[in-house]
Amino acid sequence: MTPMDTNLSGAKLGTVDPMAELKRLRKSIDNIDAALIHMLAERFRCTQTVGALKAEHDLPPADPAREKEQIARLRRLADEADLDPEFAETFLNFVIKEVIRHHEAIAAERGMTP
Amino acid sequence: MTPMDTNLSGAKLGTVDPMAELKRLRKSIDNIDAALIHMLAERFRCTQTVGALKAEHDLPPADPAREKEQIARLRRLADEADLDPEFAETFLNFVIKEVIRHHEAIAAERGMTP
Numbered sequence: 265m266t267p268m269d270t271n272l273s274g275a276k277l278g279t280v281d282p283m284a285e286l287k288r289l290r291k292s293i294d295n296i297d298a299a300l301i302h303m304l305a306e307r308f309r310c311t312q313t314v315g316a317l318k319a320e321h322d323l324p325p326a327d328p329a330r331e332k333e334q335i336a337r338l339r340r341l342a343d344e345a346d347l348d349p350e351f352a353e354t355f356l357n358f359v360i361k362e363v364i365r366h367h368e369a370i371a372a373e374r375g376m377t378p
Numbered sequence: 379m380t381p382m383d384t385n386l387s388g389a390k391l392g393t394v395d396p397m398a399e400l401k402r403l404r405k406s407i408d409n410i411d412a413a414l415i416h417m418l419a420e421r422f423r424c425t426q427t428v429g430a431l432k433a434e435h436d437l438p439p440a441d442p443a444r445e446k447e448q449i450a451r452l453r454r455l456a457d458e459a460d461l462d463p464e465f466a467e468t469f470l471n472f473v474i475k476e477v478i479r480h481h482e483a484i485a486a487e488r489g490m491t492p
Contacts, residue, residue: 314403
């Protein structure tokens with residue numbers, strides 16, 4: 265026990281050394297970040313294939329109805345997981361912006377206007 | 379087989395119906411998005427606890443050395459997973475911005491300046 269463990273403020277954090285607790289939480293954050301990076305990498309592998317498929321078969325690059333469904337679903341999932349639905353929507357838009365950038369690059373490679 | 383399956387262009391996508399393939403890919407994207415939303419929800423649970431811990435023990439809210447390490451690690455993980463490291467860094471900054479917003483809200487609740 266260190267003097268920091270005496271918990272004079274009546275916090276619910278108990279008698280754990282705060283620096284040890286911080287280290288423990290950061291390890292979880294690092295694990296989650298690795299999972300997020302790999303999930304994002306896999307998502308872009310899927311959207312790259314979608315981009316190639318759409319270019320190959322002259323399918324329209326954007327699908328507003330699909331996007332609307334995606335946003336509504338992610339907001340619902342976020343709400344259920346106690347994540348701010350606004351943040352979930354902003355996050356999806358952030359990712360979609362990157363997808364569009366990739367699709368434009370695919371179209372440019374094939375000499376098409378996106 | 380539909381006329382779209384004849385693959386006249388010699389694409390590597392084979393003889394699969396493109397709409398069926400699009401549907402299949404979108405199902406994967408939806409699964410990945412659900413995983414991302416739940417990972418993000420869990421990450422914010424961790425950072426909320428970090429915020430409370432820091433406020434409780436008067437630890438500095440920002441830690442530039444830690445952030446620098448996080449960015450370097452995520453860029454490396456992204457590179458290994460064929461994800462653009464620039465995107466990974468932008469993504470982390472996007473998430474950290476939301477974390478700071480949460481921490482400011484915690485500090486405001488406790489009547490502190492963040």
